[in-house]
Amino acid sequence: MNLDEYMSLDATALAELVAAKQVTPPELLALARQRADEVNPRLNAIVRRLGDVADRRAADPDLSGPFAGVPFVIKDLAQEYRGFPTSSGSRSLASDVADRHALVTQRFLDAGLVIFAMTNTPEFGAKGVTESDYWGPARNPWNTAHTPGGSSGGSGAAVAAGIVPAAGANDGGGSIRIPAGCNGLVGLKLSRGLSPYGPQTGEPMFGMVTQGVVSRTVRDSAALCDSIVGRDPHAAYEVALPRGTFADHIKRPPGALRIGYSWSSAINPRPDRESVAAVERAASLLSDLGHRVEEVAPPYDDAALARDFLTIWFAQLYHHVEDARQRTGARDRDFEADTLAVSELARATGVLAPIFALENRNDHIRSLATFHESFDCLLTPTLATPPLSIGATATPRLLQRAARVASTLRAGKVMARSGILDQLIEESLGWVPYTQLANITGRPAISVPLHWTHAGLPLGVQLVGRLGADGDLLQLAAQLEEARPWAHRHPAPA
Numbered sequence: 001m002n003l004d005e006y007m008s009l010d011a012t013a014l015a016e017l018v019a020a021k022q023v024t025p026p027e028l029l030a031l032a033r034q035r036a037d038e039v040n041p042r043l044n045a046i047v048r049r050l051g052d053v054a055d056r057r058a059a060d061p062d063l064s065g066p067f068a069g070v071p072f073v074i075k076d077l078a079q080e081y082r083g084f085p086t087s088s089g090s091r092s093l094a095s096d097v098a099d100r101h102a103l104v105t106q107r108f109l110d111a112g113l114v115i116f117a118m119t120n121t122p123e124f125g126a127k128g129v130t131e132s133d134y135w136g137p138a139r140n141p142w143n144t145a146h147t148p149g150g151s152s153g154g155s156g157a158a159v160a161a162g163i164v165p166a167a168g169a170n171d172g173g174g175s176i177r178i179p180a181g182c183n184g185l186v187g188l189k190l191s192r193g194l195s196p197y198g199p200q201t202g203e204p205m206f207g208m209v210t211q212g213v214v215s216r217t218v219r220d221s222a223a224l225c226d227s228i229v230g231r232d233p234h235a236a237y238e239v240a241l242p243r244g245t246f247a248d249h250i251k252r253p254p255g256a257l258r259i260g261y262s263w264s265s266a267i268n269p270r271p272d273r274e275s276v277a278a279v280e281r282a283a284s285l286l287s288d289l290g291h292r293v294e295e296v297a298p299p300y301d302d303a304a305l306a307r308d309f310l311t312i313w314f315a316q317l318y319h320h321v322e323d324a325r326q327r328t329g330a331r332d333r334d335f336e337a338d339t340l341a342v343s344e345l346a347r348a349t350g351v352l353a354p355i356f357a358l359e360n361r362n363d364h365i366r367s368l369a370t371f372h373e374s375f376d377c378l379l380t381p382t383l384a385t386p387p388l389s390i391g392a393t394a395t396p397r398l399l400q401r402a403a404r405v406a407s408t409l410r411a412g413k414v415m416a417r418s419g420i421l422d423q424l425i426e427e428s429l430g431w432v433p434y435t436q437l438a439n440i441t442g443r444p445a446i447s448v449p450l451h452w453t454h455a456g457l458p459l460g461v462q463l464v465g466r467l468g469a470d471g472d473l474l475q476l477a478a479q480l481e482e483a484r485p486w487a488h489r490h491p492a493p494a
Helices: 003-008 011-019 025-043 052-059 103-110 153-160 177-183 218-228 273-288 302-328 337-349 352-372 397-408 412-417 420-429 436-441 470-483
Strands: 046-049 071-075 114-119 166-171 186-189 210-215 258-261 292-295 377-381 445-448 461-465
Touching: 003 025, 011 025, 011 218, 025 052, 025 071, 025 114, 025 153, 046 153, 052 114, 071 103, 071 153, 103 114, 103 166, 103 218, 114 153, 114 166, 153 166, 153 177, 153 210, 166 186, 166 218, 177 186, 177 210, 177 445, 177 461, 186 218, 186 470, 210 218, 218 470, 258 273, 273 292, 273 377, 273 461, 273 470, 302 337, 302 352, 302 420, 302 436, 337 352, 337 397, 337 412, 352 436, 397 412, 445 470, 461 470
Parallel strands: 071 114, 071 166, 258 292, 258 377
Antiparallel strands: 046 114, 166 210, 186 210, 186 445, 377 461, 445 461
8 A cells, every 4th residue: 555545544444454355454454654744844743753662563463443553643642652742732741651541542442543652732732823832833734824624633733644534633722623524524522422522530620621533524423423322330420321332323314404504603603705605505505405594693692602612721721731730749830920820820820710610501591492393403613713823822921921910910810800801712612612612512423524725625514402302413514424525535745
């Protein structure tokens, strides 16, 4: 097999070739590394290689599973690999070596995947772009002047560039769907409780974070999610597992669905015309496929939801910082200025703010559930703008210095009175105001690559389904993929 053929095949096809003994796992691993050597110096998608560990695994004659022998990469955040550091994009955790695999990593390994590297992520996954001080920015293979999104941006760039056909990712506010939207990929955020967490931590962000993948094809996303979904006897609760497999479910076409679409957002009242066009084209295609499609008003208060989401996320970030301090002895210099400022803001806000925000989740859940009484899916843009330029959201150096001073002086209450939260909502979520809904409500959501801008950048659209309708979203995505294929599209060589 040559590199061009390797890059043209998805994970399912590569696994079939391995099973038929038409190619060996070491051969595939060599091709993945060759492609990484070619493009990663420009993309900075991969930040750590696993070396001989991957070689020994690829050479194992007993390697088995539905994806046996397929090269794979995991995210340098909450997907720990035993014996290697998981930095979470932060200098404070640069030497934090995992003593055991994360459960999701173990399930990737049980599926037969050959994990050979870890991918770039912003510090603690806290941004929709992948531009940490520690690792430097990851870049979009479609145009390296632009971001591949975040926080699974390194994984998105690695898949889009052809290093691997699919990659590990996770999603606490859009971190699977945003990179999928930026890189021309499929990204499913599973329903709350379906994907595994731990054993390093409890359920992240009060259940708002889910594990998953980004991939080039719906069938890969379906089968890889099948590989990680399952009962966990150490979990705090047990959820109803899907009936049958996602891989089988997508083989059947969906019935006629009722789909409401909207691009309206109080956070960004004027989304880019390319984002509007992406939704309009998707709505038209869905209508042509026999679905009942109509424009609707947003079924939730996205400005209120944004405030609640960031309040919860800031509290989580404060926890990350304090945990790193206690476990590794990290100092202020080991964290980014933005992280310190947000952490201080959360500390000064106190315990009641995140508790009220968590209580408000009930209102957002009820609003979306009411919408789903009349509609099967909500269609929105994944992004309110095309992928941003590298550095577009970077905090100026002067403000970074001020943030460090404010953190040292514990001036969080002053920051809170300054209206900084509203400013952070606009700056952090203004280009991605649509994705946090699924995390707050625990619903499944998927981004599919149906649109490319006039400048040649991908721009995904998002579908949000009822609780537990993960398979139905994949089924609908498979229908869209068949009607308007995208896997043949590749960026020019980086």
